[in-house]
Amino acid sequence: MKLPEQSSPLPLKFYQRDTVTVAKDLLGKGLYVKKNKSQFLCEIVEVEAYLGERDEASHSFRGMTPRNRSMFEAGGTAYVYLIYGFYFCVNVATEEKGIGAAVLFRAAAPLSGHKEMQRNRKLKEPSKPEKLLSGPGKLTQALGINRTFDGRKFDLPDFKIIDLGNVLSEAEIGSSPRIGISKAKDQHLRFFIKNSPWLSR
């Protein structure tokens, strides 16, 4: 198999489609981050879709602000923000420029760089492997993703999403309301790989 650092990133066109479609298609894909000498690869297993200004649970609901401007960039742009003063969350903007839609990365399965991920987590006790990337804040912490990644495109040599060759059928994809969200509870916009041991919660 081709080394992840040599794999071509998914083209930005991939993200410039319907947000729910992109969210589901991201499951099973590889997120690759290279920082200094550290290389990380993980398989995305859980995401959430945030639909533009018609979605009352989305940061973009009230239009563009300084914080959420990356959401309105063209599909394929990273939107990173600080939550609760502690953790970062990473999204990829979807659809065309001007539409404030994005997909949040919530959980992933580590494929390489476990040791450095563990170190980045800064826990008292080492984390069980299943818990290493099992939440949006954990994922960014382990991979070293911070605000400097905001606005970056997802097709760079050291920051990209690649095809791992996984093919998921619709039956393997589960859905639920989004986590930590009080609004729009009736909409199932969280998507995940059923029975994956790597999910949040």
Next chain:
DNA sequence: TGAATGATCACG
């Protein structure tokens, strides 16, 4: 269950 911790945004 609650504490930690800070940016953001709506309001005036």
Next chain:
DNA sequence: GTGATCATTCAT
């Protein structure tokens, strides 16, 4: 300027 809110996590 102020204050409520927040797409979370860990340890109690």
